[in-house]
Amino acid sequence: MTGRVAVSADLNFVEGLMLHGAADLKKCYQCSTCTVACPLTPDEQPFPRKEMLWAQWGMQEKLVRDMDLWLCHNCNDCTDQCPRGAKPGEVMSALRNQTIEHYSYPQAISKAAKTGAGNLVLILIPMLLVALAILLKNMGNDFAFLTAKPIVYANMLPVTFVDLIFLPAALFALFNGYMGISKFIGGLKEQYPPTEAGETFFASVKGTIQDVLSHIEFKKCLSNKSRNIWHRLMMYGFLGLFVTTNAVMILHYLKEFGFDVQETPLPFFHPVKILGNVSAVAAFSGIYFIVRDRVKNSAESVLSLFDWMFIGNMFFTVVTGIMCQVFRVGDQAVLAFSTYYIHLVMVFYLLAYAPQTKFGHILFRPAAMIYSRYSGRNKNIFRNL
Template sequence: MAEEMVVKPDIEFIKRIQSAGGESLKKCFQCATCSVVCNLSPDSRPFPRKEMIWASWGLKDQLVRDPDIWLCHFCGDCTAYCPRGAKPGEVLGAVRQVAIEHYSTPTFLAEMVNDPKYLLFLIAFPLILIGAAIHYFGNFSPEGPVVYSKMLKPWPYVDFIFLGAAAYAVAVFAKGVMAYWQDLNVNPWKVRLKENVWLAVAEVVKDILFHNRFRKCTTYFNRSTSHLLVFLGFVGLFIVTAWASSYEWIFHKESPYAITDPIKWLAIPSAISLLWGIWLVIRDRQNPPENAGPGSYFDWLLIWVIAAVAVTGALCLVLRWMGLATLAYPTYYLHLVSVFFLFFYAPYTKMAHMVYRATAMIYAKLAERE
């Protein structure tokens, strides 16, 4: 006799998925076309068919801890071939958003970040914080040549604000990832962190660096290029930031740096990569393949924040070269605000994909899920 299973649907969870971009969920009639056409789905317990079932039933606990929602890279193949227009790719995107909210601390902040009616409030926080720092410890309109450190000294003010934002984001990510790993590492896929863990990490890092999984996509194949450009731009600019910090803290070398300085040889190509990549992302999102949508607010929030960081950063450089102080310093202020927004709210936006997806990919390697 078959074992009985009691299903207790979470109606609010279903509504949350639908409101987060998965409004087509109930069109699914379980034909499994999505799992068949997906080039990333494993042969055993393939996705996204089972996730569509769980989402339709409102099985929140089952879904948020499911590694397969992160192994999905939203190739769009499932959405393009779905005969019912159920858009499994968009549904899994909504599930990932809910999973981020579930593992984030505090949860209410994650919900605010992903609700457009709170956007102005969220922007106001860094505007006021950085504005107050400039008002009390710096100068909104310094005299002489454009030197951004005259507006607000990097140490202790800029560094303190941004190191604090980064530390907060890291702490929230660490708490969320530990909770997620604990939920992941249960039967039927319980794994041990054994001797091959570093090999798994190395393989995942290689996959991320070269976007190997993205390149298996068909419908959204061009996303592999745009995402890779954005990713490489971020990596390059992160190295530039660390490099500049060493100039400031160790060698006591103040900015601005000459165009012949090696730091510029990395900074300028990285900025171009970021600008080019985010432009391609915006272009592709505005012209989606047939049957696919342009994306949800959750998708576009990160896109526009990255665009703001890239554009204001580039303008800061150009306006400084042109000596237009009246435009350069307000632009630098907006650049600081956009960078703070990007990193402080990172655990609650789509940027969290990098952390939770990497965790799921490592788990999948250890569990031989791939």
């Protein structure tokens, strides 16, 4: 039986994709070498060749509902083997960025994060907010925090002021993240209806947490084996910094309610301080080596502004965090307080815009991994186990 398939191609989508990391997309001649080379693809409806075809045809609706984009861990084994230099690994990465933009809420933030002018606006918001809070707190005392000894960051901006800025930012991110991810899951359900082979919801969540923590997929990379270590360092580092930040906040409020606990600045051997320092070093090392490898392999990998903003944001968040401590201990007040100001701005960008920027991976990837288990798509994946 023969038949025709109607394809509605979106050429603007193809052009946008090529501008944002998939510049060599059109070199692909559908040989399927990439699919054979991929260590993670399932046997049924394998990737990434089909994504290359859909992307060349501009089939945006199919791609944004494609769970397989998120089962790819960007190892670039496929890119290494592609005879045409079409860089399928980079195309998969650019498609993930397009998916984040498609589902992000409000979409204007994601669009802004892709342009220089847009990023300027996004960064000006926390710059003004934090500066205004510092002015309000210190106008009446001639900025006494600059000369007070020892250096205490809470003198410039008390924890309550910090929370007044960052808790709404976190709620803003949570609400927007929920809006984006619920639409995304709806799309996945349409393209991959649940099957009897699927796991229960709780088993899917548990299995995904184990996969993420063990980095089981990263270990299968052939061309970039060390990425498993660097990515794990970065992930555990950021988890540790997240726990540290919340522990500091809890200590502050325990103190406020009259409990006998140590507040910041914490002594060097306080457990929370140790966790913070070890996590900062781990996160810094992970980011440094990932960027070093990407720059070294720049012929194979293409980074868009969207990618660089994410990498730069994480890098400066960690570096300014470390330098805050160095300048405080070294009694360099102006350097210490300016670095703390930049640190707060960086954290705001990372947190408040997480669902609309590349940091959105921490929502979209686990959601897709959970749904792949829930729908049964994962049953023939990980064939090398």
